[in-house]
Amino acid sequence: MLEIDGSHGEGGGQILRTSLALSCVTRKGFKINNIRKNRSNPGLSHQHLKSVELMSELTNAEIEELELRSTELKFKPKNKPKGEIEIDIGTAGSICLLLQCILPTLTVAEDEINIKVKGGTDVKWSPPVDYFKNITVYILNKIGIKADIKTKKRGYYPKGGGLVEFRGKPSEVKQFDFSDNQSPEKIKGVSYVSNLPEDIAHRQKKSAEDILDKYKKDIIVKKFEAIGKGTGIVLWTKNGLPLGSSSLGEPGKPAEEVGSEAAENLITEIKRNGAVDRYMGDQLVPFAGLSGNSRYKTTQLTQHTLTNAWVVERFLDINYKIKGNKGKEALIEVN
Numbered sequence: 061m062l063e064i065d066g067s068h069g070e071g072g073g074q075i076l077r078t079s080l081a082l083s084c085v086t087r088k089g090f091k092i093n094n095i096r097k098n099r100s101n102p103g104l105s106h107q108h109l110k111s112v113e114l115m116s117e118l119t120n121a122e123i124e125e126l127e128l129r130s131t132e133l134k135f136k137p138k139n140k141p142k143g144e145i146e147i148d149i150g151t152a153g154s155i156c157l158l159l160q161c162i163l164p165t166l167t168v169a170e171d172e173i174n175i176k177v178k179g180g181t182d183v184k185w186s187p188p189v190d191y192f193k194n195i196t197v198y199i200l201n202k203i204g205i206k207a208d209i210k211t212k213k214r215g216y217y218p219k220g221g222g223l224v225e226f227r228g229k230p231s232e233v234k235q236f237d238f239s240d241n242q243s244p245e246k247i248k249g250v251s252y253v254s255n256l257p258e259d260i261a262h263r264q265k266k267s268a269e270d271i272l273d274k275y276k277k278d279i280i281v282k283k284f285e286a287i288g289k290g291t292g293i294v295l296w297t298k299n300g301l302p303l304g305s306s307s308l309g310e311p312g313k314p315a316e317e318v319g320s321e322a323a324e325n326l327i328t329e330i331k332r333n334g335a336v337d338r339y340m341g342d343q344l345v346p347f348a349g350l351s352g353n354s355r356y357k358t359t360q361l362t363q364h365t366l367t368n369a370w371v372v373e374r375f376l377d378i379n380y381k382i383k384g385n386k387g388k389e390a391l392i393e394v395n
């Protein structure tokens with residue numbers, strides 16, 4: 061069994077998720093300790109626990125020590141992933157982070173993987189579902205990963221209750237070279253509210269548009285069905301590979317600030333010389349590794365990217381070459 065130190069780098073949940081994914085791809089078992097050691101609430105939270113359960117059901121894995129707040133875990137998959145599953149995170153834990161585990165495993169899937177997940181769709185420190193669809197899944201489709209998601213209901217902190225349907229098919233990851241990007245022709249986006257006045261979504265949109273004044277824009281306003289209250293905005297560039305940014309509303313945060321935060325972050329992404337944004341910088345790591353020979357330039361090298369590369373190197377016989385410094389543009393290569 062491979063031994064993984066969950067406190068490596070930022071010591072967060074992604075070490076577990078990437079280990080689960082790569083374990084299912086290679087069918088190498090692993091033992092992880094110090095799970096989420098550097099988080100204020102260490103150990104497995106609901107989202108991580110459900111990710112382990114999901115991956116274990118898909119591959120008929122043997123697991124030991126699976127409990128809420130466990131800081132250690134053993135996982136050994138038996139079969140190639142496939143199946144149809146309904147899973148309820150039970151909290152506002154991120155649906156998109158749970159789905160992160162499955163995407164790399166489509167490269168070895170025996171059959172379709174269809175999942176209905178309940179939980180949070182637009183929650184802090186995770187990809188909002190509109191980012192996941194329009195940036196993560198969009199870019200992965202381009203490199204051969206056959207996946208799609210449909211958002212049926214939104215889920216916000218603290219109640220969750222969002223519903224997303226995921227469909228994935230056996231896929232072959234293509235080698236890719238994303239070292240350049242084109243300047244954006246247009247900014248697309250969605251400014252949304254649930255169970256709050258629609259005016260908030262219009263104000264978020266307006267303040268984002270004011271900052272993005274020199275670009276063509278197509279930002280739609282939506283009122284989404286949900287159990288709880290929530291607002292936010294997701295923006296992405298059109299032309300070439302999409303760069304994305306987002307901001308969530310919260311009590312006491314003016315709608316104008318939500319819109320301007322997302323727009324300013326997007327401008328920073330555009331001004332930097334990178335083909336993918338800082339979040340895709342870490343999310344593409346496993347796919348570059350699985351393709352065996354790929355390169356891409358991220359707008360900002362993060363600790364998550366470095367840690368993700370470290371995890372993938374434990375499972376695959378590859379080395380990442382990362383040229384650049386943390387916080388700056390960087391080229392990530394596998395060959």
Ligand SMILES: Nc1ncnc2c1ncn2[C@@H]1O[C@H](COP(=O)(O)OP(=O)(O)OP(=O)(O)O)[C@@H](O)[C@H]1O
Nearest residue numbers: 072073074096099185186187188191306339342343
């Ligand atoms: N605003 C965002 N837009 C897109 N992707 C995001 C955003 N915020 C975070 N992400 C992605 O979500 C993932 C977060 O990983 P991280 O390890 O921080 O989660 P986590 O550690 O599981 O959190 P926790 O330990 O609390 O569960 C990363 O892949 C990151 O790129």
